[in-house]
Amino acid sequence: MSAARILIVEDERAVARGLEYALTSEGFQVLWAKTGQQALEMTRRENPDLILLDIRLPDISGFDVCRQLRGAGHRQPILMLTARDEEVDKVLGLELGADDYIVKPYSLREVISRIRAQLRRAYGELSGAARGHKLQFGDIEVDPERLVASKAGRPLDLTPTEFRLLHYLLSHPDRPLTRDQIIEAVWGYDSEVDYDRTVDVHMHRLRQKLEDDPANPRYFITVRGVGYKFQP
Ligand code: CA
DSSP states (O other): OOSOEEEEEOSOHHHHHHHHHHHHHTTOEEEEESSHHHHHHHHHHHOOSEEEEESOOSSSOHHHHHHHHHHTTOOSOEEEEESSOOHHHHHHHHHTTOSEEEESSOOHHHHHHHHHHHHIIIIIHHHHHSOSSOEEETTEEEETTTTEEEETTEEOOOOHHHHHHHHHHHHSBTOOEEHHHHIIIIIOOOTTSOOHHHHHHHHHHHHHHHOSSTTSOSSEEEETTTEEEEOO
């Protein structure tokens, strides 16, 4: 995709400037929102391709921004910038619909590579690699051509990452998949870093949306010591 548009949501001017500089020199177009309210407005108005979202903002928190955007049906990738390496922040962000988080202090190189991976997955590869026949099990249907999924004929509200995760699982029935495999296939990262929580939280959300009894999943099974398995 040419000149993807990235919305930076960050109140600290110096930090935003640094990100803006790095992103524009990589060929991205950059929008900047200084507050949570501005982020909501600009997303509505400008429909950016990806949102880089700081948690600590002067008005409403990045968590609220994330929740409101997902609630309003915005589905572009959201990368959260968390100030501390705190488990609770990461997990909360993912639970509210963020696709990934980056812990401060981060290197600009890392930010760029995460952004590229998200964009590639959300807008590029999936449509190419996964294009093809619909996948179906029970009352759930996944249409990789149109990037939509439904349960009992009702459209499911999935973020692009959730959609890719679902598609990946459905493409590998009855096969235990490690978290590393899932991260590589769905997020496009290599597995040097520990992303286990990212996978777990997304699996949790998928179960909430797809399983009749999410606490006792029938289809998306935990394989102890390995990872997960889709059991049709
Ligand atoms: Ca901030």
